[in-house]
Amino acid sequence: MSGAFPSPYGGPSPYATPVPVLRLGDVLLVTLPGDLHDGTAEQLQQDISDTVARSGATGVVIDLSGVEIVDSFLGRVLGDIAAQTSLLAARTVVAGMRPAVAITLVELGLTLPGLRTALTTEDAMRLLGDQGPTLPRPGDSRQERV
Template sequence: MPVLALGDVLLVTLQGDLHDSAAERLQHDIAERVAREPVAGVVIDISGVEVVDSFLARVLAEIASTARLLAARTVLAGMRPAVAVTLVELGLTLPELTTVLDVGQALALLGRTPSGPRARQGGA
């Protein structure tokens, strides 16, 4: 599963069912990239994911914790309502993750525009 660099933000888009081994590989790949590259944020787009089980939720939380320890912020984008309901029913919270509706909002939250450069802060 590709991890794209948009400046100092990593973007990964999850699609369909993510097998446990693929989720663990993703966790390792993101940790390696955050450790060796100047990364300010990680955006994980789950809009193409129909089901998030407890294992995947744990992996997402661990990705966020690892990134935070390496000075990067993780934003989860595109959670479907059914996925949110399932996580609540399972009693799973993702305290290390900020959630937004889509990738554009995630990039804006990280101070980036969808085209990549940093958004201006303040006046001129």
């Protein structure tokens, strides 16, 4: 990602437009673009926590279906967003991650254990709408394992 190198203009890249954070009721929806610059990602991290704090949203859905390339930085940002929002009493769900992206993250050793995931944004909304106890994730039924 180009943001990893100092920009010749000394500031954030002039091409980096901020990622919009959409509000749908109690849930914030963020669709990541395919070419996310590191600077934009950091900006997004701030925007999300600001918006959650201001609006009192209870859930954040990050749609990754358009992202084809991921690096360790973006992986860390995702983990950080989840940690921040959970401090603000909102749950983060990452939706629509592509197989290649999932494999890359695993190979990088970023299994993002605290992060909730869903196949599509629709599933993610359903997951967040389910206000009861969180769905059992791997690890909840450990007593029965071999």
